[in-house]
Amino acid sequence: MMMVNDYQERNSKIVLTVRRILAYTLLIILSFLCLFPFYSMIVNSTRTHSEVVRGFTLLPGTYVDTFYDTTEGRYLEDFEVSGLCPRDGCGAVITNDAVQCENGHAYRRNTLINPVNAETGNPVELRNRVGLSAMLDNYRRAFTDTSIYIINGLLNSVFVAVLASLLTVYFSMFTAYGFHVFNFKFRKALMTFILVLMMVPTQVTTPGFLNLIGRNGILKPIGQLIGNPELSMMNTFWPLIVPAIAAPVTFFFMKQYMESSLPLDIIEAARIDGSNELRTFNTIVMPIMKPAIAVQIIFSFVSNWNNYMIPALILEDPKIKTLPVLIGMLRSADFLSFDLGRQYAFITLSILPVVIMYLILSKYIIGGVTLGAVKG
Amino acid sequence: MASLNRKKAVNYAKWGYFFIAPFFIIYIIFSLVPLLSTFYYSFTEYYRRTGIWEGPNWIGFENFKEILDFSARQNLLVYFKNTFLIWIIGFIPQIIVSLLLASWFTDLRLKLKGSAFFKVVIYLPNVIMAAAVSMLFFNFFGDLGPVNDIVNTFFSNAKGLMENMKDGEPFKFFQFFNSVGATRGIIAGINFLMWFGNTTILLLAAILGVDVSLYESAQIDGANATQSFWRITIPLIRPLMVYVFITSLIGGLQMFDIPNVMTNATGNPDMTSRTVVMYLNTMAGGGDYGRASAVAVILFIISAVLSFLIFWLGRDRDAVKRVKRGKGATLL
Numbered sequence: 001m002m003m004v005n006d007y008q009e010r011n012s013k014i015v016l017t018v019r020r021i022l023a024y025t026l027l028i029i030l031s032f033l034c035l036f037p038f039y040s041m042i043v044n045s046t047r048t049h050s051e052v053v054r055g056f057t058l059l060p061g062t063y064v065d066t067f068y069d070t071t072e073g074r075y076l077e078d079f080e081v082s083g084l085c086p087r088d089g090c091g092a093v094i095t096n097d098a099v100q101c102e103n104g105h106a107y108r109r110n111t112l113i114n115p116v117n118a119e120t121g122n123p124v125e126l127r128n129r130v131g132l133s134a135m136l137d138n139y140r141r142a143f144t145d146t147s148i149y150i151i152n153g154l155l156n157s158v159f160v161a162v163l164a165s166l167l168t169v170y171f172s173m174f175t176a177y178g179f180h181v182f183n184f185k186f187r188k189a190l191m192t193f194i195l196v197l198m199m200v201p202t203q204v205t206t207p208g209f210l211n212l213i214g215r216n217g218i219l220k221p222i223g224q225l226i227g228n229p230e231l232s233m234m235n236t237f238w239p240l241i242v243p244a245i246a247a248p249v250t251f252f253f254m255k256q257y258m259e260s261s262l263p264l265d266i267i268e269a270a271r272i273d274g275s276n277e278l279r280t281f282n283t284i285v286m287p288i289m290k291p292a293i294a295v296q297i298i299f300s301f302v303s304n305w306n307n308y309m310i311p312a313l314i315l316e317d318p319k320i321k322t323l324p325v326l327i328g329m330l331r332s333a334d335f336l337s338f339d340l341g342r343q344y345a346f347i348t349l350s351i352l353p354v355v356i357m358y359l360i361l362s363k364y365i366i367g368g369v370t371l372g373a374v375k376g
Numbered sequence: 377m378a379s380l381n382r383k384k385a386v387n388y389a390k391w392g393y394f395f396i397a398p399f400f401i402i403y404i405i406f407s408l409v410p411l412l413s414t415f416y417y418s419f420t421e422y423y424r425r426t427g428i429w430e431g432p433n434w435i436g437f438e439n440f441k442e443i444l445d446f447s448a449r450q451n452l453l454v455y456f457k458n459t460f461l462i463w464i465i466g467f468i469p470q471i472i473v474s475l476l477l478a479s480w481f482t483d484l485r486l487k488l489k490g491s492a493f494f495k496v497v498i499y500l501p502n503v504i505m506a507a508a509v510s511m512l513f514f515n516f517f518g519d520l521g522p523v524n525d526i527v528n529t530f531f532s533n534a535k536g537l538m539e540n541m542k543d544g545e546p547f548k549f550f551q552f553f554n555s556v557g558a559t560r561g562i563i564a565g566i567n568f569l570m571w572f573g574n575t576t577i578l579l580l581a582a583i584l585g586v587d588v589s590l591y592e593s594a595q596i597d598g599a600n601a602t603q604s605f606w607r608i609t610i611p612l613i614r615p616l617m618v619y620v621f622i623t624s625l626i627g628g629l630q631m632f633d634i635p636n637v638m639t640n641a642t643g644n645p646d647m648t649s650r651t652v653v654m655y656l657n658t659m660a661g662g663g664d665y666g667r668a669s670a671v672a673v674i675l676f677i678i679s680a681v682l683s684f685l686i687f688w689l690g691r692d693r694d695a696v697k698r699v700k701r702g703k704g705a706t707l708l
Contacts, residue, residue: 012600015600016485016486019486019601020488023486024488026473026476026477027480027488030494030497030498031494031497031498034497034498034500034501034569034573035497035500037509037516038504038512040516041512044515052520053520055522055525055526056522171399171402174398174399175395175399177395178391178393178394178395178396179392179396181392181395182389182392183388183389183392184392184393185389190396194399196683197403197407199626199679199680199683199686200407200676200679201630201676203630203632203653203672203675204414204673204675204676204679205407205411205414205672206656206657206668207410207413207414207417207656207659207665207668207669208410208412208413208414208669209410210660210665211413211417211665212405212406212409212410212413216429218405239406242402242406243402243406243407245398245399245402246398246400246402246403246406246407248403277388277391277394277395302503305505306503306504306506306507306633308507308632308633308637309632309633309636309653309657312657312661313657313661323505323508324505324507324508327505327507327508327511327637328507328636328637330511331511331514331637331638331640332641340515340520343511344515347508347511347512347515350505351504351505351508351509354503354504354505355500355503358500358503359496362496362499365503366495366496366499369574369577
């Protein structure tokens with residue numbers, strides 16, 4: 001009997017070790033899948049186009065073999081360098097993307113004989129351009145790009161996401177407070193109504209929504225009154241910000257939170273002390289709700305920051321587009337596919353703020369997933 | 377409880393309306409009116425051509441007939457099929473991996489280290505902008521991308537193509553975005569990557585809600601991990617899995633950002649990656665509100681049926697409630 005137990009124990013220990021190895025292997029593979037694309041994105045954003053097309057690397061770009069104009073004392077960016085082919089001395093030209101020689105030989109940049117800047121005739125030499133300024137070169141060019149206004153995009157996204165998430169959280173709490181504390185006619189029915197709304201996908205209202213904010217919509221009477229029939233909310237931030245006031249999912253979360261952590265006695269005490277309802281809400285209820293506010297602001301900010309479809313339909317002026325819309329433009333802008341380094345810089349700029357926020361606040365976010373989760 | 381009722385009985389009804397008013401006013405203006413008008417426009421001819429608006433003129437079911445014309449090569453049913461296929465290709469690995477991870481994280485005997493770190497890592501893709509992730513993967517798998525490079529180098533070496541290639545003859549690349557399966561697979565893969573962490577954490581909460589003594593007594597009775605997983609965990613979290621399944625399906629129906637950016641709104645190759653909402657977006661963006669509304673109405677009806685299913689299925693089951701009680705979670 002003893003023997004059998006020993007055998008079973010040893011056997012189960014082996015099984016456990018095997019399972020542990022399996023679990024860690026899968027977890028490491030999945031972690032790699034989750035992290036590597038974004039790591040690679042950051043690395044690629046520091047490399048030149050020709051380095052990017054060479055494939056993945058783990059180290060940031062160093063601008064290896066960049067042509068340095070010794071007369072003018074600067075690195076060449078969009079260059080055309082001519083010299084002699086190392087194989088047979090025929091004429092050869094190197095540009096940003098291509099290495100050509102009259103006789104069709106392949107050779108390396110550093111073997112070119114007597115390289116000169118084809119435009120000015122100045123002699124040039126190859127240097128390894130290292131350091132921060134080289135690594136951030138794509139960012140410098142991304143910031144000064146004249147077709148995709150990334151700085152505007154960042155500011156627009158921050159503006160819309162901050163305002164919309166503040167409105168969502170404040171008014172969801174406001175509404176939840178109304179349902180939690182007061183009793184009125186149709187209270188139950190209205191509650192159920194909001195619960196049903198939670199499941200309506202936002203996209204299904206798109207045509208009606210576009211019509212509403214367009215020139216035949218809600219502002220038409222005002223437009224006619226002030227003599228501007230073109231008046232509409234198209235191409236403005238209002239349709240992205242104001243509707244944030246009515247957020248059924250956040251409301252529902254707040255309602256649940258109040259049921260567990262907002263005793264009615266406190267409100268009653270405030271009433272006895274002569275505080276009016278609005279003041280009670282702002283000065284007494286809000287501080288109690290702080291944990292819920294923190295979680296919901298994060299979720300609301302992230303979803304607004306990432307919102308793509310509606311902003312893409314509304315924002316037309318390139319200077320007021322938000323980041324996801326600019327990323328969509330990046331895809332359709334063919335000319336940028338010849339400068340992948342800069343493309344990666346654009347993508348990194350649109351992702352990084354949320355990633356940094358996530359890493360700082362991940363504790364609250366992971367904890368909040370199971371609390372208000374409705375999407376799956 | 378009596379004191380609670382007494383306090384509520386004080387006539388503060390006016391204040392109640394004051395507090396709920398902003399929500400309802402904004403909801404009615406920006407969501408309910410658009411929803412109802414979308415229903416109305418779906419029965420009308422309403423479009424913009426060369427900047428001039430036509431309609432809305434009542435035409436009955438014409439829009440629906442047009443988008444559901446099954447004899448046409450491209451119709452709404454095809455887009456539903458595309459959407460569903462892409463969703464299911466991503467969802468199957470998602471639910472399997474999530475179940476595995478959730479059961480491992482909660483396994484009493486396994487005692488995995490660093491689970492907090494892994495949770496943070498696997499949830500990370502969920503917060504990142506879908507449009508940007510899509511663009512990133514487009515660059516990785518595109519013609520100039522590193523994955524394409526690796527695949528083509530591998531295949532060309534394997535087949536000895538490199539040696540046989542003549543000068544100046546263009547090398548025949550495998551292009552991910554010219555292949556129906558590869559394009560759909562990449563979109564589904566991104567969906568998987570973005571959502572498996574979320575599903576894991578939901579299932580984790582559900583499993584943590586299961587009474588630990590059940591596992592302990594099973595262990596004493598000699599059940600191994602596989603047995604307690606199939607006999608205890610799965611039956612008890614089944615309602616939550618149904619919830620995850622249906623909410624994911626509703627989310628899948630709304631799939632837009634990833635395929636739209638990845639295929640530059642075309643749904644190529646040959647519109648096989650065009651989803652329902654991409655079609656809706658193209659119609660709405662092009663100013664064809666009539667037909668866009670018809671698509672929206674059909675989408676609404678299907679989502680409504682699915683949502684109703686959640687309520688109906690979640691009604692008398694207790695697992696969702698258990699999650700609520702156990703972890704303070706409120707799923708429905």
